[in-house]
Amino acid sequence: MELEKISSPADIRKLDIKDLNNLCDELRKVFLVKISARGGHVGPNLGLVEATVALHYVFDTPQDKIVFDVSHQTYIHKMLTGRINAFLYPEAYDDVTGYTNPSESEYDLFTIGHTSTAVSLAGGIAKGRDLSGEKYNVVALVGDGSLSGGEAFEGLDEGATLGSNFIVIVNDNEMSIAENHGGLYGNLARLRETNGMADDNYFTALGYDYFYVEEGNDVAALVETFRKVKNSVRPVVVHIHTDKGHGYAPAEEHKEQFHYTGPFDLTTGKSTPDSGSENYADIFANEMLAQMKANPKVCVLTAGTPGVLGFGPERRKEAGRQFIDVGIAEQEAAAMASGIAKAGARPCFGVVSSFLQRAYDQFSQDIAINGMPVVVNIFYGSLFGMTDVTHLGWFDIALMSNIPGWVFLAPTSVEEYVAMLRWAMAQTDYPVAIRIPGGAIRHESGPVDTDYSALNRYKITRRGSGVAIIGSGTFYELAEQTADLLAARGINATVINPRYLSGVDSEMLETLKNDHQTVITLEDGVLDGGFGEKIARFYGSSNMKVHCYGIEKKFLDRYRPKELLKACGLTAESIAASL
């Protein structure tokens, strides 16, 4: 059929089942043209073409509800639910996000971007349906990788007791972003090997009925099984074995690389050649590889995102057992790191800012209360990080700086970052979090301090009077630029690199009162609960005027960093003009 005529799943339900294969081919072709031009999640979507078609063919969406975990595998779903133009026409490519989004379509239940949530959310819908006395199917689609997250377990555990229609599709493509880690994956492998008949079964142990579909890229097989479970009156798991990257040879072969990629050549599968430009992932990985070689007790932990940390397959191999991927399980990474430190080894956990908040309780209870010297590296904690509403890197300052016990450092340059990382790993007195700066990479012209054990000592890098600008992390350079502009106006501003986000340098701030009337704070995060407010409180009862610059507390989706900077007044011109 002609894809542009698909205005809703009702259109595909008119098709004969044997025509669905052609439909899948067409969808895959269109998908590949857009994704090769724009980049995005390649493998997860290619593996799920047939299952997505089969789901909408069998279930009466939107009356029946499908919740997609992580939802980066919903491009095909979008093509079938009235949004085909955003895949057919380059000028409409940006009309859809890379995740489900209720403001785009009634077929999208939630805005989702974090892993392991769909089973819980869908379980809630099923419960709400039952309380409301309504009847419809509720389906959660969750990947094998996502099952490593605790919330997915909690959702399965509770969902098993619902006693009514609740269908969990486990999309087993034998991969997380990289390879899977965890005992559960042994069970999934045994289920695959036995066509679902293994002695042990994680899902039936939890109380689910269970169906296995080996041919997860065979639309007819999927339709047949989905029909069996439709209108089920009790919780059921359908375990489908799919092929990540299916139907596109480069993605089938290089599964990790094609999980998410930038634009690539459709014929060869080659990405735009890596510019080889300097980046913090490489800086982190090289530094930690060196530390691991020098000390067998040093280890690096990730919760399912090794690539973010610069640990691709080769570096993982080089690190051996000193590199630990716990699966998409931030709670485990944080708590396990505490145990590792307790045993006298030296754990270093790297995590994306937006995922840091999945382990708040562990940072507080398992690490801080116990004073364990765990080191956390926060990636993408910046408005220059990811711009999807589900992946904002703005909230970690308010989170980490307000838990007692943590030393929270904000380096401003590569050299300062490496020095802080080395100090953090060498000391055993405190848990230390380091916020990797965003934006353009900055280098230090002079030497940097190597010892950060005198806590909360800010550094005056330019001594002036009248106005002091405290530029934290990413925005240290903005402080310098503002001071330069002010200098041109004859104002000799003081510039301060605070270095510590977790405390106030009372002594220094006190001395500023002698010859300053105004303090400006700059932070690459939300103002509420953040760094600047601590300075404002410190000076609250004095004559010092404090202006805090940062991001307003709200959710933005797919914002443009430069525009956001302007909207927040975070430009040298704007700050200088306000004085």
Add this chain to the structure above:
Amino acid sequence: MELEKISSPADIRKLDIKDLNNLCDELRKVFLVKISARGGHVGPNLGLVEATVALHYVFDTPQDKIVFDVSHQTYIHKMLTGRINAFLYPEAYDDVTGYTNPSESEYDLFTIGHTSTAVSLAGGIAKGRDLSGEKYNVVALVGDGSLSGGEAFEGLDEGATLGSNFIVIVNDNEMSIAENHGGLYGNLARLRETNGMADDNYFTALGYDYFYVEEGNDVAALVETFRKVKNSVRPVVVHIHTDKGHGYAPAEEHKEQFHYTGPFDLTTGKSTPDSGSENYADIFANEMLAQMKANPKVCVLTAGTPGVLGFGPERRKEAGRQFIDVGIAEQEAAAMASGIAKAGARPCFGVVSSFLQRAYDQFSQDIAINGMPVVVNIFYGSLFGMTDVTHLGWFDIALMSNIPGWVFLAPTSVEEYVAMLRWAMAQTDYPVAIRIPGGAIRHESGPVDTDYSALNRYKITRRGSGVAIIGSGTFYELAEQTADLLAARGINATVINPRYLSGVDSEMLETLKNDHQTVITLEDGVLDGGFGEKIARFYGSSNMKVHCYGIEKKFLDRYRPKELLKACGLTAESIAASL
């Protein structure tokens, strides 16, 4: 033997195995005398007497490491590890906390009070041991109730892959604090019924070797099995079936009541008669029972602590399927509530302040980004709440008030609380969190507002000039008292009930500039990231002086509320004197 002579587990290892039964009897008797006088966790400790003795008898503690989940079942462990005097002698009763505590003893690995963390922490120790090239046994002891938490799953999943010694003891007493909830408990029941031979096995599915001990209160049976797994070179689960409250008839009979209790009469098991005094648990439960009766779509959720919400067995029965206990799984409760709201029903989640932080990501992603009208009631969010370091109720303001989208309300009285709860449940525009005030119950003398839909409107309750005191939540009354003291000095202070912790009433604060020079903020939480700092930032660039009162950012253990108030200057005399 004479208990006072037990200075370490080495002393009990000299005993013949048949003498261990007598030892258990003695330990149980001494435990009961103290616990009946002081209160504490009764059932969990009684059920674990034999297992604790057997663990220390078989394993070479402290070289071998035992991590106790939640650690409220460690009273017997403390008696065996050099702290017997704190159980024998009333004057020494306070020498130990109710949880493991490394500052008390090298036999205590971590300070633990939150559920579901032990498997992860112990897994970390095992990994750190292996990286360090050392050899010893690592044991995690975890209750069946704790297995409902996602972190416990993550820990089991990762632990199964360690490939070396890692022993998980599952203490199955068929109870959480109240009854268990979740599909997993069906599997545990089938394992108990089949002496561990059921077809499905959650633990072997995850890759563990597995042993079952039906007689979990038979010390010889436990010793025999622990000896089998000691020095195991791969991960193993020992599933022991214990009897919560074992050996004390009232606790065996009333398991939920005796999970944790205040002092009681040892002969009869009767608690000091309930004074029947007014409390927020009853107020919440009665209000919600009325709402549930009026509307079948209204439901109340708890994550394993129904008693905290005032929902004892009778009220749970009355609420029927409208009361949902998801197990000790705060992530699930929050995400499921979002799904319930999505389906058009009305979820109300009650949670202890200290456990709120276990679902930060779900409050942000699953609820706030999706704008789902979930209502959260925060219990014990106050310095008058729980005083153990692992259960502090001080951090929820900084957490909840800084997530975009939430309306965070701080009632100051019973009437205001009920009005806010009714408004929150009736509206569907926002997720709403309500912080139940601490300290003495306060009543309103006049009518209260019933509509809170005009967000961030503070209320001036006493109009003065010069000084304005913003008294939030618990401390509204302190604002009144301070104003009274100032009035006696001829200062006619303004008193403000801010009602909203999630935003600033810019308009009102702006008008205060006309005739006020000083604003005082009072909050029942940590200052860092809290309410007062928002006010300080607002006035940062003006001439208004702002003094913020609250709790300093640090961990305290078993503090005395009145002393802490004084230390923080949170008395009317102190605040008034500072002006």
